[in-house]
Amino acid sequence: AQSVTQLGSHVSVSEGALVLLRCNYSSSVPPYLFWYVQYPNQGLQLLLKYTTGATLVKGINGFEAEFKKSETSFHLTKPSAHMSDAAEYFCAVSEEYNFNKFYFGSGTKLNVKP
Amino acid sequence: GAGVSQSPSNKVTEKGKDVELRCDPISGHTALYWYRQSLGQGLEFLIYFQGNSAPDKSGLPSDRFSAERTGGSVSTLTIQRTQQEDSAVYLCASSLEGASGVYEQYFGPGTRLTVT
Numbered sequence: 001a002q003s004v005t006q007l008g009s010h011v012s013v014s015e016g017a018l019v020l021l022r023c024n025y026s027s028s029v030p031p032y033l034f035w036y037v038q039y040p041n042q043g044l045q046l047l048l049k050y051t052t053g054a055t056l057v058k059g060i061n062g063f064e065a066e067f068k069k070s071e072t073s074f075h076l077t078k079p080s081a082h083m084s085d086a087a088e089y090f091c092a093v094s095e096e097y098n099f100n101k102f103y104f105g106s107g108t109k110l111n112v113k114p
Numbered sequence: 115g116a117g118v119s120q121s122p123s124n125k126v127t128e129k130g131k132d133v134e135l136r137c138d139p140i141s142g143h144t145a146l147y148w149y150r151q152s153l154g155q156g157l158e159f160l161i162y163f164q165g166n167s168a169p170d171k172s173g174l175p176s177d178r179f180s181a182e183r184t185g186g187s188v189s190t191l192t193i194q195r196t197q198q199e200d201s202a203v204y205l206c207a208s209s210l211e212g213a214s215g216v217y218e219q220y221f222g223p224g225t226r227l228t229v230t
Contacts, residue, residue, distance in 0.1 A: 004156075034218075044157075044205070044221040090156060100145055100211070101170055102219070104157035 002027050004093050006105035014113045019063075019078040021108045023091030026072065032094040033074040034102075035065055039087045047089070050074065061085070086112045116140065118222035120206050126228045127196055135191040135225045139208030146189050147219060148181060149205040157205065163189060164211065196229045203227070 007022040025031065035047040048059025055067040061084075065076045074091060088109045095101040119138045127133050139146050148160040159173045163183040174180070178196075183189040193200055203226050207219035 006156075009154075036221075043223045044207075046218050049218060092157075100147075100162050100164065101173075102147070102159055104149070104159070106154075106156035 002031065002093050002095055002103040004091055004103050004105040006089075006091050006108050008108055009106065010109045010111065012111040012113060013081045015083055016080050019076070019081045019085065019110065021076040021089050021091075021110065023065075023074045023076065023105060024072055025074070025091075025093040025103075027093070027096045028072075029096040030067075030069055031096060033065075033067055034092040035059065035063070035074075035076050036090045036092060036104075037087050038090065038107075044090065047076070081110075081112045083112050083114065086110055118206055118208050118220050120204075120222040120225050122225060123223065124226045124228075126230060129198060129229055130195055132192065132194045133196055133227065135193075135204050135206075135227070137189045137191070137206030137208075137222060139187065139189070139206070140210075140220055141187075143208035143210050143220070144186065145209045145211040146183060147207040147209075148189070148191050149207065150175075150202045151205055151224070152202040160191070160204075193227075196227075198229045201227055201229045 003026040005024045033050040036044045037047045038044045050057050050067045058064045063078045088107045090107045091105040121136045147162040149157040165186050166183050178194045181191045203224040205224045206222045209219045
């Protein structure tokens with residue numbers, strides 16, 4: 001079974017600073033990879049996904065993530081944080097041979113300081 | 115169009131009672147998923163449906179948990195003899211399975227279950 005590790009349950013950055021949220025998974029078989037965002041009092045929404053092809057994927061709101069097979073990582077970045085980015089971010093990974101079963105990380109709460 | 119809806123939004127029940135949680139997926143979505151989000155933790159996969167069948171029930175925490183889906187649409191998650199550790203937010207998601215290899219899930223707002 002897959003496991004997903006998100007380093008840092010809480011990350012705090014200043015407005016305008018780089019955002020880096022880390023995600024590592026356990027499988028040796030390239031899975032499908034996702035980042036979801038949950039704004040306060042809202043449901044989860046997809047930020048970006050990697051299925052096949054280009055390993056650098058761009059999502060909404062200026063976020064992007066790079067799939068690195070050798071590092072089994074899919075870190076989320078944004079060059080310049082905005083106050084509206086304050087939310088909880090979840091990395092999700094599909095099971096190796098069952099792309100309908102997903103494993104989510106424990107989430108990272110991003111705080112953006114003015 | 116309408117998104118995934120769940121009912122009730124909040125449910126408070128006494129320990130030992132049975133509860134039913136309902137999920138209405140997006141029309142046309144053939145895959146449906148249930149997750150549990152406990153306080154301070156990530157999403158725990160419970161079960162998914164392809165149409166009306168559930169190929170993998172291994173995520174259900176115990177035999178007190180069951181789920182069904184009828185007509186390829188509405189799904190019900192039932193928890194029998196609830197325990198305090200069942201308190202969590204139960205999330206439902208649906209996806210348009212097999213569309214261009216995209217497996218994006220659309221999430222409902224969740225049902226917050228509190229067992230007293």
